Amino acid sequence: MGMTLAEKIIAKAAGRPKVAPGEIVTCKVDLAMIHDSGGPRRVKPILDRLDVGVWDPSKVVLITDHYVPATDDESRNIQAIARSFAAAQRIANFYDQQGICHVVLPERGHLRPGMFAVGGDSHSPTGGAFGAYMFGVGATEMAGVLATGEIWLRVPETILIDWTGKLGAGVSSKDMMLLLCAKLGMDGGRYQAVQYAGDAVRALPMQERMTLANMAAELGGQAGLIEADSITKDFLRAAGADVEDDESWRGDADATMSEHHVFDATALEPQVAAPHSPANAAPVSSHTGTRVDVAYIGACTGAKLEDLRMAASVLRGRKAARGVELLVAPASLRDQEIARREGTLDVILQAGGRLLANACGICAGYGDERFGENVTAISSTARNFKGRMGAATSNVYLGSPYTVAASAVEGRIADPRAHI
Amino acid sequence: MSGRAFVFGDNIDTDVLAPGKYMKAPVEELARHCMEAIAPDFAQTVRAGDVVVAGRNFGMGSSREQAAQALKILGVSAVVAKSFGGIFLRNALNLGLPVMVCPTTEQIRQDDRVAVDLVGGRVINETTATTLAGEPLPGFLLDMLADGGLVPHLEKRLAAKRETSG
Numbered sequence: 012m013g014m015t016l017a018e019k020i021i022a023k024a025a026g027r028p029k030v031a032p033g034e035i036v037t038c039k040v041d042l043a044m045i046h047d048s049g050g051p052r053r054v055k056p057i058l059d060r061l062d063v064g065v066w067d068p069s070k071v072v073l074i075t076d077h078y079v080p081a082t083d084d085e086s087r088n089i090q091a092i093a094r095s096f097a098a099a100q101r102i103a104n105f106y107d108q109q110g111i112c113h114v115v116l117p118e119r120g121h122l123r124p125g126m127f128a129v130g131g132d133s134h135s136p137t138g139g140a141f142g143a144y145m146f147g148v149g150a151t152e153m154a155g156v157l158a159t160g161e162i163w164l165r166v167p168e169t170i171l172i173d174w175t176g177k178l179g180a181g182v183s184s185k186d187m188m189l190l191l192c193a194k195l196g197m198d199g200g201r202y203q204a205v206q207y208a209g210d211a212v213r214a215l216p217m218q219e220r221m222t223l224a225n226m227a228a229e230l231g232g233q234a235g236l237i238e239a240d241s242i243t244k245d246f247l248r249a250a251g252a253d254v255e256d257d258e259s260w261r262g263d264a265d266a267t268m269s270e271h272h273v274f275d276a277t278a279l280e281p282q283v284a285a286p287h288s289p290a291n292a293a294p295v296s297s298h299t300g301t302r303v304d305v306a307y308i309g310a311c312t313g314a315k316l317e318d319l320r321m322a323a324s325v326l327r328g329r330k331a332a333r334g335v336e337l338l339v340a341p342a343s344l345r346d347q348e349i350a351r352r353e354g355t356l357d358v359i360l361q362a363g364g365r366l367l368a369n370a371c372g373i374c375a376g377y378g379d380e381r382f383g384e385n386v387t388a389i390s391s392t393a394r395n396f397k398g399r400m401g402a403a404t405s406n407v408y409l410g411s412p413y414t415v416a417a418s419a420v421e422g423r424i425a426d427p428r429a430h431i
Numbered sequence: 432m433s434g435r436a437f438v439f440g441d442n443i444d445t446d447v448l449a450p451g452k453y454m455k456a457p458v459e460e461l462a463r464h465c466m467e468a469i470a471p472d473f474a475q476t477v478r479a480g481d482v483v484v485a486g487r488n489f490g491m492g493s494s495r496e497q498a499a500q501a502l503k504i505l506g507v508s509a510v511v512a513k514s515f516g517g518i519f520l521r522n523a524l525n526l527g528l529p530v531m532v533c534p535t536t537e538q539i540r541q542d543d544r545v546a547v548d549l550v551g552g553r554v555i556n557e558t559t560a561t562t563l564a565g566e567p568l569p570g571f572l573l574d575m576l577a578d579g580g581l582v583p584h585l586e587k588r589l590a591a592k593r594e595t596s597g
């Protein structure tokens with residue numbers, strides 16, 4: 012019996028020829044990513060108490076993104092702790108205010124297929140878009156990883172999600188994920204490995220694949236995986252990663268999947284998730300006409316270069332409706348610069364968009380920019396839990412960058428296909 | 432030891448347990464706002480030894496371990512749920528907060544007196560005089576809990592290692 016992609020990566024990291032779902036193994040970590048919120052300010056006191064340093068600084072990447080921009084003393088202090096930690100622990104891979112961790116990590120060439128990686132953030136499954144096994148952990152567990160270079164896990168089953176057919180114009184990977192949240196529920200992933208496959212997935216550009224892996228978190232999966240192919244390798248090589256040509260990071264054809272779901276991308280309509288859960292997704296037609304105060308293009312899930320391009324394709328030559336605030340927080344500085352050079356950013360700004368920092372911003376709900384009382388927003392982010400992005404009375408709808416842009420133009424939730 | 436049950440539904444998320452607005456504040460302060468968005472009285476009324484009882488996917492969402500830490504600070508002695516968000520479950524154990532999966536938590540009512548038997552893998556409802564079967568944790572996690580969580584556990588391990596190599 013063959014092994015799944017997840018099993019192969021975990022077996023290698025555990026130093027074993029074979030592993031099977033349910034076994035508990037200890038793995039050596041190839042890469043640990045930390046950010047300013049759950050990173051240095053929380054792990055440093057623990058490492059100090061254990062009287063150890065980082066096990067291997069070359070395997071650690073530190074990115075500041077949650078308390079960016081630092082607008083008060085507490086945030087400035089959190090940033091200062093991150094900087095001094097990077098210096099004291101000799102972490103050369105330190106990206107200070109360069110964008111959101113899940114986007115910066117592959118953009119700077121730190122991921123490779125077959126890696127076993129952990130991140131101090133729940134959307135760490137994003138790394139799985141590159142064929143790496145990557146999952147999120149809390150700060151104490153991360154401190155344990157930084158101290159020892161190891162972590163335990165229960166070998167997951169693999170839930171295979173097949174997308175056949177071809178996405179229509181104005182429909183994106185975000186719509187695929189919102190549909191999955193509604194169909195499978197927010198615990199449908201059962202903390203197992205969620206693997207995406209099929210023609211519609213293979214046709215996606217890299218950053219669209221990242222949205223699928225990213226939102227494996229919303230399905231409750233431990234990891235989200237996509238087998239690497241030439242699109243993966245081209246992206247990573249362009250980012251400066253040293254990617255080998257071997258094709259070994261694929262699951263075996265006779266490996267056992269615990270569940271196999273098939274969905275048709277051709278029939279997929281744009282989806283919108285009503286407050287306060289991504290699982291409240293339904294076709295956009297069930298919400299068209301709902302007035303919005305804010306349209307937010309942001310987050311690792313919804314403001315990468317590809318996301319900005321989608322929004323711009325709707326906004327070109329148009330303006331946000333009167334009374335609607337259009338906000339855009341490009342997911343990384345580098346993506347923002349490319350968007351600026353190619354004119355994408357300008358289209359969004361011409362439409363009335365207000366540019367925010369390349370950071371988590373309103374998505375995290377940690378900073379000064381938050382949704383006020385009774386505000387209705389449509390957002391390209393991953394989560395619309397009650398009170399997450401602002402007041403408990405704010406109502407956040409989730410949609411694709413296309414749908415957010417179309418809704419900004421109409422001043423109410425709108426089907427983007429009429430605008431493409 | 433038994434405590435009073437505080438009963439919640441499915442999909443209680445980490446933003447409800449540890450609201451983003453208070454994430455900069457010391458965790459003791461954040462704990463006073465735990466569950467505020469759905470149960471404004473919870474943090475004021477819960478007492479040391481009380482037990483949080485929930486449905487499916489408790490602690491889903493972010494990796495912020497303050498979600499588990501807040502419950503611990505408030506004195507919650509254990510969380511029993513039909514299932515947990517995977518990161519929350521790990522965080523809770525790492526912080527020394529006992530958690531147990533129990534598929535029939537709907538049989539526990541608000542304010543019932545319950546005792547959680549981690550080693551035996553069961554919940555004893557003293558109010559109704561019934562026992563519900565749960566899933567016992569693997570031994571190495573019980574050991575870590577007994578040490579008080581991951582940090583004291585690692586402290587012990589590292590000390591032992593230093594001794595043998597020293």
Ligand code: SF4
Pocket residue numbers: 111112113132134309310311312370371372374375392393
């Ligand atoms: S942008 Fe949002 S989802 Fe992404 S890492 Fe930041 S807070 Fe998390």
